[in-house]
Amino acid sequence: MMTTLSNTPWDKLEIGMEAEVRRVCRADDFFVFANITGNMNPKHFPRMKDFEGTDALHEPVAPAMWVSTLISSALGNKLPGPGTLYKSHKVEFFERAHDGDELVVKVVLTEKLDNNVAKFACRVDTTSGKKLLEGFVEVFAPLEQMDYNVDDIPGMIVQRHVHFDKLLKEAEPLPPMKTSVIAPESEDALLGALLGADHTIIDPILIGDEVKIRAAAKAIGRDISGFELIHEPNHKLAAAIGVRLVHEGRAQAVMKGQLHTDELLGQVVKRDGGLRTGRRLSHVFVMDVPGLTHLLLISDAAINIAPDLETKVDITQNAIDLAHTLGIEVPKVGILSAVETVTPKIPSTLDAAAISKMAERGQIRGALVDGPLAMDNAIDIEAARTKGIQSMVAGQAEILIAPNLESANMLAKELTFIAHAEAGGVVIGAKCPIILTSRADDEKARLVSCACAALYAYKKPPA
Missing domain, CATH: 3.40.718.10 (Isopropylmalate Dehydrogenase)
Structure with missing residues (x-):
């Protein structure tokens, strides 16, 4: 079954429109993030060997910046959708997410500015009610209708043993x-x-x-x-x-x-x-x-x-x-x-x-x-x-x-x-x-x- 994403172009955007995505935190996500960014902070990994004098297992903390990147999945996949490009991003972090938490990412269109810039309020919470972050994002909204098949994007396997x-x-x-x-x-x-x-x-x-x-x-x-x-x-x-x-x-x-x-x-x-x-x-x-x-x-x-x-x-x-x-x-x-x-x-x-x-x-x-x-x-x-x-x-x-x-x-x-x-x-x-x-x-x-x-x-x- 083909998976297709469709966007909402600039001229069809209306104040108050909103979108939501959900994502379960997995330790594998934190390893991928570490390899992409180079941030090897052991607080984000299941084992802290030789860190603070222990090698015991612990509950890994989701990198805050990884959580904030999930906002882009709501903007790029749903609203406005394919063709969206970031302009600015300002958020404040509150509590922390951990391996196994299910996150709810929500964006709401609050303003339409000049030069097809759309401003969204954004928020990420856990399904258990913890508020993780809140803030605003400005993006350049797409001007034309676009449909995109995502099936051809290669998947990824984390190399763990x-x-x-x-x-x-x-x-x-x-x-x-x-x-x-x-x-x-x-x-x-x-x-x-x-x-x-x-x-x-x-x-x-x-x-x-x-x-x-x-x-x-x-x-x-x-x-x-x-x-x-x-x-x-x-x-x-x-x-x-x-x-x-x-x-x-x-x-x-x-x-x-x-x-x-x-x-x-x-x-x-x-x-x-x-x-x-x-x-x-x-x-x-x-x-x-x-x-x-x-x-x-x-x-x-x-x-x-x-x-x-x-x-x-x-x-x-x-x-x-x-x-x-x-x-x-x-x-x-x-x-x-x-x-x-x-x-x-x-x-x-x-x-x-x-x-x-x-x-x-x-x-x-x-x-x-x-x-x-x-x-x-x-x-x-x-x-x-x-x-x-x-x-x-x-x-x-x-x-x-x-x-x-x-x-x-x-x-x-x-x-x-x-x-x-x-x-x-x-x-x-x-x-x-x-x-x-x-x-x-x-x-x-x-x-x-x-x-x-x-x-x-x-x-x-x-x-």
Whole structure:
């Protein structure tokens, strides 16, 4: 449906005409205003870290100038409407608005001056009766009739990662998880482990070449004297030590440092002394995507290259188990393919249909599972409705199971580098979680990978 704005030209304006708009204050509005104006006053943000000696949450105050700009929405959209240009603006502020307040913006035409200047009385109140501002505005009213379609104006998504903030908040009070960190011999690999320690999420045991580890610590200006350090320059043997510490009960997780993933996982999956369970290992990306109201889990993007049906079942169950520990009680799982219909020429649609039926029969537990679903109708409810898909999962999937490693990896990295998502990752299916980090990960991604592993380790029900 097209949205069109119409104006009231100068010659049709009459004294006493009025217009009103309503707007609910949101914290996202305050972040946008801060980025536009450069006003980074922390009183306007939900968290005042390092401000007045506290980092506690507080109720953000709406910037007064943001409130006053709402007057322009009544003038530019309604009266006089499109074509209006500001001349002067004089207001006085009274009380303050906060996140969640609904504001009523009202303008009343009081005078028609020379040169098509119209003077309006303006006022902004909350629906609860607080008077926020009052004053006068003069504008140049449009001389001609104008209709304007606003549908083509681009929208905006605030780049925030509130879901990751929640995970970190839940993980930090847990006891620090003893973690075998294998070959933290580069600056970024060591920093990832130390960040987890800084936030009391993990307690790292550093295993690798002591000379390289200490050199990395010196390069980043960190003191590692308080951490256990086991010297083993051979990466294969270092990984074996890390796995052994899990068997001995000295570690509850394993973290990858500066070594090849194959070297680490080779020790994890070996039959004698490894960390195998009865299930295939799989990697799960945990993603905080701006604009989504929930976490998004994607699997498998790092281990199983071309999984068969049996492996996909384990991949799906692993992701579900992780989702439970991250607070998603009954996750909605979309099994992805290129289309949403079962087509023998596209094998992934057959696997998706089989996995959905297996979930229906109780062979996959703890989630709502549907497939095949194409990406659009897996995550967008309108796309699902347009295609007539009626499902508890379609349009609202929280877990996406990709057909193969290539598609999962591309999907996760597209969301990261194009949609500005943050991505943490953890390997599930072994006797303990395995934290895989990348040199491209930023601090938040490294921390969340540790947090996901800790939440999984402490909250997963006993087998």
